[in-house]
Amino acid sequence: MVIFEHSQYFLIPLCILFLSYLKIRTRKKSPAPTNWPLVGMLPGFLQNIHRIQDYITEILNHCGGTFVFKGPWFSKMNMIFTCDPANIHHIFSKNFSNYPKGPEFRKIFDILGDGILNADYELWEFNRKTTLLCMSNVKFRSFLERSIWEKVENGLFRVLDYYSKQGIAVDLQDIFQRFTFDNICKLVFNYDPGTLSVDLPCIPCEKAFNDVIEALLHRHFLPESVWKLQQWLKVGKEKKLFEARKALDEFIYPLLITNEGDQNDDFNLLATFRREFEEKNGSSAYSRHFLRDTSLSLMFAGRDTTSTTLTWFFWLIAKNHLAKTRICEEIEVILDKRWKFFNAEESRRLVYLHGALCESLRLFPPIALEHKAPMQSDTLPSGNNLVDRNMKVIISFYSTGRMEGVWGEDCLEFKQERWILAGGGVKQEPSYKFPAFNAGPRTCLGKEMAFIQMKMVAEAILCRYHIEVVEGHLVAPRNSMILQMKHGLRVKLCQKNV
Numbered sequence: 001m002v003i004f005e006h007s008q009y010f011l012i013p014l015c016i017l018f019l020s021y022l023k024i025r026t027r028k029k030s031p032a033p034t035n036w037p038l039v040g041m042l043p044g045f046l047q048n049i050h051r052i053q054d055y056i057t058e059i060l061n062h063c064g065g066t067f068v069f070k071g072p073w074f075s076k077m078n079m080i081f082t083c084d085p086a087n088i089h090h091i092f093s094k095n096f097s098n099y100p101k102g103p104e105f106r107k108i109f110d111i112l113g114d115g116i117l118n119a120d121y122e123l124w125e126f127n128r129k130t131t132l133l134c135m136s137n138v139k140f141r142s143f144l145e146r147s148i149w150e151k152v153e154n155g156l157f158r159v160l161d162y163y164s165k166q167g168i169a170v171d172l173q174d175i176f177q178r179f180t181f182d183n184i185c186k187l188v189f190n191y192d193p194g195t196l197s198v199d200l201p202c203i204p205c206e207k208a209f210n211d212v213i214e215a216l217l218h219r220h221f222l223p224e225s226v227w228k229l230q231q232w233l234k235v236g237k238e239k240k241l242f243e244a245r246k247a248l249d250e251f252i253y254p255l256l257i258t259n260e261g262d263q264n265d266d267f268n269l270l271a272t273f274r275r276e277f278e279e280k281n282g283s284s285a286y287s288r289h290f291l292r293d294t295s296l297s298l299m300f301a302g303r304d305t306t307s308t309t310l311t312w313f314f315w316l317i318a319k320n321h322l323a324k325t326r327i328c329e330e331i332e333v334i335l336d337k338r339w340k341f342f343n344a345e346e347s348r349r350l351v352y353l354h355g356a357l358c359e360s361l362r363l364f365p366p367i368a369l370e371h372k373a374p375m376q377s378d379t380l381p382s383g384n385n386l387v388d389r390n391m392k393v394i395i396s397f398y399s400t401g402r403m404e405g406v407w408g409e410d411c412l413e414f415k416q417e418r419w420i421l422a423g424g425g426v427k428q429e430p431s432y433k434f435p436a437f438n439a440g441p442r443t444c445l446g447k448e449m450a451f452i453q454m455k456m457v458a459e460a461i462l463c464r465y466h467i468e469v470v471e472g473h474l475v476a477p478r479n480s481m482i483l484q485m486k487h488g489l490r491v492k493l494c495q496k497n498v
């Protein structure tokens, strides 16, 4: 009896314990990795490395846009991840001088040497000024338009006509990579390697890029001592990187010699660099290495970014019939139902196409992660996050495009209308909200060139072929520095009666 009389004293704490248990069970589990002693959060990241972009996005969404990653003890791997537009604006523009690429970036991207993507300060200024000098030349622009046009007619159409007549499925991503590789080689070296031809030749240098971008992403999430050991032992991704580097050098160095006497120095990137560099420093053994680094960086900047965007664009519009119909109707009106050469000015009238390309870039920015090293400790505008000068800052452009707070509840939907003003023009978004082309003083120098190229290719294909993605084709982002499609994009084409 005494026990029953005092049972409430036992029952109340028991109920509280039970309710707390239920609360813990039903609470939404945080996707953030556990911070273990010694190894920090690394195990959680490595476990999710096969889906790293989505994993980072889940964490950032859960943490309101900024997250501190604790690396293994003594590994110098503490990082701050962010996708918050206020932080992007702060890092890339307002406090630009405090956020160079830094020595860690140079170590990871050592393959690019002293090229523009790797350089800081004076070296970067020289690289940027010289690239701009060439790209803003009127002759370069018409050379660019002419070479894209020729590649469409003599490369793209020939290959796609062949596959459509044979009724064989083709990997569009591979076709676009070949297209952009030939094109960037023409612009850098004034040389067309002809990888976009019917027999789809295997040129080691062209394929080497894929091995490089995969290894470079892994270097971000492995302690330096681990990837350096793999490099030394020549195993795993480091072995592939070593072989890729050899293939790239074997391709580039001979072209530097061939290009030496090139007279077309007004519109050839390599010739412009050679002239400017030698005027400033004179000719030396270093100048050949510098020109190799510069050429390789420009090839990197121009090849995969554009081909990857085109691949996602064709997949996205294949799933959005209305969007595709609108783009095709617009092209028919502007081109008068006939594929013809158009220049940059005319391409600006293709508003729906422009909107659809921006939407593809928002959802699948080819350079999905950026990497910075603060010179001095700093406080980020979002929630007073303190950035220690020994930390890396990783900015996820992929996540920015997928934040409800930035793009609204429908942020995961493909809506080209987002980019079109009520009056019919293109809506411009600030680069810190739409950072696919980077933001601030290091904004992409090839943005306009990329849009011309993408519009010409998209338009040429949409005018000439019906396209269907092969049934059951698996689509997922590849685990690499550039957000390619893991299994390519297999499509069947059928030529239209035009």
Ligand code: HEM
Pocket (backbone or CB within 6 Å): 116, 117, 128, 131, 298, 299, 301, 302, 303, 305, 306, 309, 361, 365, 366, 367, 370, 435, 436, 437, 438, 441, 442, 443, 444, 445, 446, 447, 449, 450
């Ligand atoms: C859809 C296509 C493209 C996208 C999304 C894109 C995006 C970007 C991004 C995010 C960066 C910053 C990279 C970094 O700092 O690590 C960048 C830089 C750069 N891009 Fe592009 N790019 C595209 C096409 C091109 C093309 C066709 C070229 C022509 C060669 C080009 C030339 C450059 C150069 C030279 C830089 C270095 C700018 C600097 O550091 O000052 N890009 N691009």
